[in-house]
Amino acid sequence: MPSSDHRRPFSDQPSLTSELLVLTDVAVRAPAVILRAKDRPPQQRRELARQMRDRTDYLILASMIDPSADGVHLAGFDRYPKGYPGIVGRSCHRLEEVRQAELEGVDYVTISPVFATASKPGYGPPLGLRGLGRIARQAHVPVYALGGIDVGRVAACRDAGASGVAVQGAVARSPSPEDTIAAILEEWRSG
Template sequence: MTPRLLVVTDRTQAARPLFETVAAAVAVGARAVLLRDKDLPAAERAALAADLRDLLDPVGGLLVWGGAAGAPAGLPVHLSAADPFPDARPPLVGRSCHSAAELARAAAEGCDWVTLSPFAATDSKPGYGPALGPAGLAAHVAARGPGAPPVLALGGVRPGDVAGCLAAGASGVAVMGPAMRDPAVVADYCAALAAA
């Protein structure tokens, strides 16, 4: 299962406590959440994951663990560009990519999806770039080759960019900052995906 909209957590940007922020995003349509906050103490992060699973399960949602370290059994994971592939393969694996070489690696590993960033300039990760924009996204997607995992555009993607991302070949989008600062905006992403 490749999510069309992946909401990525970052409690430092969240307008309210992280669970409340994610609950508000789920209430307006989020169905896939990546629990990123890797700096949380292990026990606290595991407890938060359990709470988020309880929130997502009734709506058929998907919780994804950021990184492979400490991932609860049976939970999908999303690896950073530098993370080694887990020895025991989780049920689903995503990977963050920023270049053609990283996309090729994810394909060779058999990843189920990748995020490709940055689509546009972003406040969350100003050191990454240059921004791909629609043309750069399309070029990377087209160059992936057969059997490559679906791409989610990430980084500075606004609801008005969704149609352009899909037209460029992305399967969906991933969103962190906007959804953390104002989870109600998730409804706009969902509407843009439904209209495309």
């Protein structure tokens, strides 16, 4: 678990130990956050990352490496950062992409879309729980279910074999993001 100043000590084999990744463009309090804000200039993203540091145990930046973060989350087209000591995750949409990410050495993958979602409309038909389970069973790294994940679908993703869930829209649309995050965590941990 993270140290008292929220910076996780790294070893030669970093790992992410959270059942929930929150993809966000704004500051929220959550166990693990993938800070996106890709439309902002790098300096603004770095400043937002510094503001997020005390709100999360694991701060991961989308497609950007910064010393304030615990890791980087790569899009499918991003180059793998060889020699980077932090957590490295990658967005995947098919088993073949997961296999390639594993060969690169990622610590985890997100797989999407599991359900239909407005946030990921161009990535093919939803995999569904059966597709998620098939990929999770064959993966050698933790698989986080992404796409259409909301309260009421979390336990099904866990039961299908996901190591955790990743949410964006459910939190972004919520009038109370931290209550939504708490409800998702509660559902994951129940049963």
